[in-house]
Amino acid sequence: MDFGFTPEQEAWRQEIRDFLKDNPPEKFPTQTGEDSWGHGAFSYEFVRLLGSKGWLSLTWPRQYGGRERPWIDLLILFEELAYARVPWAAGAICWSMSNTVLDLASEELKQEFLPGIGSGETMLWLAMSEPDAGSDLLAMRTTAIEQDDCFLVNGQKVWSALAHLSHYGFLFARTETDPKVPKWASISLFLLDKSLPGVTISPMTSMLGDIFHSEVFMDNVRIPKRYLLGEKNQGVIHLTKTLEFDRFWARFPKPRFCQKILHDLVQYAKETRRDGALLSQDPRARHLMVESAVEIETCRQVFWNVGWKIDKGLPLTYEASAAKVFADDMGLRFFDRGMQILGPYAYLDEADKWDRLRANMRRWYLWTAGDSLAGGTSEIARNTMATAGLGLPRK
Amino acid sequence: MDFGFTPEQEAWRQEIRDFLKDNPPEKFPTQTGEDSWGHGAFSYEFVRLLGSKGWLSLTWPRQYGGRERPWIDLLILFEELAYARVPWAAGAICWSMSNTVLDLASEELKQEFLPGIGSGETMLWLAMSEPDAGSDLLAMRTTAIEQDDCFLVNGQKVWSALAHLSHYGFLFARTETDPKVPKWASISLFLLDKSLPGVTISPMTSMLGDIFHSEVFMDNVRIPKRYLLGEKNQGVIHLTKTLEFDRFWARFPKPRFCQKILHDLVQYAKETRRDGALLSQDPRARHLMVESAVEIETCRQVFWNVGWKIDKGLPLTYEASAAKVFADDMGLRFFDRGMQILGPYAYLDEADKWDRLRANMRRWYLWTAGDSLAGGTSEIARNTMATAGLGLPRK
């Protein structure tokens, strides 16, 4: 066992910190959202800067512009970016999709897509959920019928994160419509060019009042055959894999992101007087911060454990689902506690150093309402933990 | 709406308090367990004194020795007895079974049993669960086959509370063994005389190291036909009703019982110094006591709400199950908090005024491990709330 980092890893961490110091994330314009990883902020400019550093393709083979760095280095990168709250929402998801491209795509497609993804020019979005196919993804109805040199796609996707800012959809669609064929052998995976005729991206206004997700309507869209990823009708395997990766990678930065906020809250409490005493001496506020510290760090270690398994190439069964449940439960409690610590002062409008903390806390709190649903519900994830992880019977 | 009590009710409460002052419960010898309602203490002497006051038959018709007092008066009695922690474990359960006797028994049986129950001479125990029929009670295997002038009973019951101290079992058994007959139409209810040949009561040692439950073995026991309660093969309705009543009545005293302990903890905290400060000023101890106060009193009001419905004769659907879940969740948390407040000092052996609190707290804490299972698991109770209470579909 070894819970430390090598000198090389520490140096890499320092390199990232120096970069972030030279390029303060809050100085970059955003195309959506405000401050923060995983909470809706996205900046082309920032992501392209990451691309120019080669950090978007850190682990890829050299032949596709990558650096063949180990996964641990990527995890370190994610932690540092999270702690700095960089405007790279959905970054990890995009990263996990690009990995599938590496796995599945033809050499031609790799050459076509990977340079753009690696430089931050090309963004991918996940076109998976449908109005009547949420947890039950196999109920999806979007069809892609082979026709001449293309697939003719008709249907509707929802909850496509940042589709309005991205370029290519990571599209799952039904390529076999014969009801006698089992559903798991009837779905394929495509790269969907947003600019194709018949594609309509319709941004969805969220409960926060802004736009993060879109609905995607496909009306007789003709996707050239070469944009099929992997084998026809074998999409369900990739679907499962994508979901599992999404669960882990999209949440790996979360504990570190929360830790930064906790540290801000501690500082806030040390500088804030209420009813005659420092908030940092208020027993309830202390209790809420301590409980958060314990849960966040435990969550972080659980994620590192999974990350280490990935780095070692160990097989995963329940781990990504478990990590998702852990992170989402933790987040729900943490941001509730954050609102309790701020109390009515969460609604203050004062141009002081804590104004962003207050505004962000209100925003993060609302985001958490959706967290346990993203990447599959926590109920389904717990089922997976019990069956795939612990071997409990499905029936 | 009116959340107060009438002057008559207040006078009744005072009468009970005066009685308990004159007859301090802790002075009575117990046949099992120590101090406390619902946590295993039972004293013949005390229960018979209650009987002699006419309080065991408070609500019964006058013709059976009752006083025809309203249910509210009974609830007040239960609260006061609970707060005083009288040695009447399983009292409420016995009371609820006697109610079924009133409902179902022949005039002859009523005359035979009710005077003894009302005076505290006759104790009933519930012979319901079996090793392979816990939550799934309809899976019970004990048979009662009609034969001449009696039912021939064979089988085994478990978790019969206080059966070793009681006289008659409230026995559910299968009177129809044809597998084609649905299970709900194959079970009957009997009064089982413990002294009949073939009945063996085998006390079970609990995780606390003492005896509260027994296994009951029945080997060719001949129960005279007249001890059938209600109609043959119609026992499932009574089973359900008994369970529902058990859930409510057995737990109604619990919040008030916990409140007494909370008040003791408050006093303890005010008189105890640790690490240079009064425990009552320790932020965590305060927090634990406050959270308990909120939950206990809310639980109490929820029970009163159900009690009021019973008093009004309103129909119940989910309420007893809901109250059970509420009380058991509350209790589990409360006694965990109690152990946290005492901390290592829970294990002190000092002949001071808090010695019983410490010893009891260790005991209560262990009891809670079984609470959510008693009266049907909390899982089944939640199912009932969702389906019977909220109308959610079973399939």
Place this chain on the structure above:
Amino acid sequence: MDFGLSEQQEMLKKTARDFFIKELPRTLVKELAQDPKGYPPELWKKMADLGWTGLVLPEEYGGSGATFLDLTILLEEMGRACLPGPFLSTVVLGALTIMDVGSEEQKKSILPKVAEGELVLTLAMAEPHAIYRGDFFEVEAKHVGHHYTITGTKLFVPDAHVADYIIVAAKTKGGITLFLVDAKSQGVHCKLLPAMAGERQCEVRFDGVKLTKADMLGAVNRGQDYLERIMHRAAVAKCAEMLGGAEQVMEMSVQYAKDRVAFGRPIGSYQAIQHHCANMLNDLDGCRCMTRRAAWMVSEGLPCAMEVSLAKAWVGQACHRMTCLGHEIHGAIAFQHDHDMHLYFKQAVVGEAAFGSSGHHGEVVAKELGL
């Protein structure tokens, strides 16, 4: 003992529910959240015509003489409908305070207009460095000659931007005193604060606002006692609103669980969803019992510090749990602006912090327990 509603209360509840279904669709609630005023004056007028702004006022002041308990039944429906606007401020913080401690003159000049829906009232208490404890207030009413001059900043004053009168709790020599301040007085500056739901809270700056003794509400230096009673009423009123919201969340969630199909079955047939609903049901029943009992005690004028704080502490936490589960059951769809679920999630967090958080009321409970 009677946990049931009276016939009149049932009728009031039904009237209110029907009224809001007709007059206040949730789409309007969401539009109003963007509106600077935050509520529709026409609706206010209709509510006054129904007698609601005067419901709890004596008949001699143009009211209907109903009890505070009756009022909370109405507030439950307002919470269920997510009614924005200054009803709680005007009636609970304003009118009931004037009824409680105002002079006959103040009552006569203000209350009938409230009953007719012509006045909006509110109360200013919290400050940048003091929220629950008057002894740390910085807003001061200086006695100079025949005048009082109020200076300082109050925070989180509900609906001050549309109020005609603001009751201000200010330091005086020897304690806290309440003043009834005309919101149009010179030196009153009002700024809207950010909102989570449709609520409107303001920062109100008093810049040497001149008052006379006639503007004093109740006796000098008695403000702390008054504030305690005001907080009891306000906390219970907020509980009632939250209870109404929680009832709606329960109903919506159960309905959705029955309707939504996944893997070929309604999701409400899955044990996980069933147990979420069961947990919500217990939280809801707890909210109802605790809120109504506290309301009854306030209504009867009984000592109720403990019961009010127990209720607010429970309701604050239970509504958070319930609305989280409501979102969990609804899944992603409730994350959309178009959906109604999030209105209640937002109301719950605002409500938890209003008129004493669970933490604050927990401290009251501790003191009442003798800790």
Place this chain on the structure above:
Amino acid sequence: MDFGLSEQQEMLKKTARDFFIKELPRTLVKELAQDPKGYPPELWKKMADLGWTGLVLPEEYGGSGATFLDLTILLEEMGRACLPGPFLSTVVLGALTIMDVGSEEQKKSILPKVAEGELVLTLAMAEPHAIYRGDFFEVEAKHVGHHYTITGTKLFVPDAHVADYIIVAAKTKGGITLFLVDAKSQGVHCKLLPAMAGERQCEVRFDGVKLTKADMLGAVNRGQDYLERIMHRAAVAKCAEMLGGAEQVMEMSVQYAKDRVAFGRPIGSYQAIQHHCANMLNDLDGCRCMTRRAAWMVSEGLPCAMEVSLAKAWVGQACHRMTCLGHEIHGAIAFQHDHDMHLYFKQAVVGEAAFGSSGHHGEVVAKELGL
């Protein structure tokens, strides 16, 4: 970064598990709970023969020179087996403290005997009015001439009734000092305290026990620093035991959920039971990561106040949740003395309170956070 066990650690774990399966059936554990001594000396001897009492001691003192981290792997299996007896006291509280601060003479005279299983050690810290804070200790070592005289009462001293030496933390002029007290000295009185599980704790009264400077452990007045390090090791050791217990609870519960049938299906096929198991799994994984990281940091001699307290706070709470769910899944059957589940439920509550409760470690976390 490496979350895995080394080959040697895997082997140690397996050896220990096999050993306890063979030598310590749970029926014996329950019998020992009634035994005044509380553990079987023959088993102790066998464990010593396996090199476990000296596992973590340097070879020069007859040990195997393994790391503290290795030791915690062994402790995990001890917790899983519900091993009663003075292993943690002797090795973690006693021997490691002597290794840490003892003189060469003390090491030479004590440690080899520990390695051979011939000595039982323990440490006395808590008192009637002070548990975590040495500045409130009342037990005092008075310096009179060439002697120290110790007077006062220590509480919750683990295994003192069978200890050969007791390390005592006593007030001295200017701080806290540790002393190594022969348990057979005149004036040492030991009384067994009530137990929840098979643990043995004592009240130890020191009635003018005479010591010399040679009995001092480490430097005078440095005890508070030493105690901090001792508490780190002890808290992590307790976490490791609890982790082992939690692993066993997880396995037992899953197995029971697969085997037990209700309504015609294994109960483990019901979503409610599945989700209980899933929640246990996350708690367990958290326990493992946090315990092993803290153990590694202690082992490496890194500053670890924060990590140890985070671990103990998490493990204390998580093991409570897990054992409650374990009972929930097992249903009534686990309420029987014959069943094993309750051993872990009891161990969890004892463990939570030992070497700093979640509350105490929470305060450490607060301080480390800068609060």
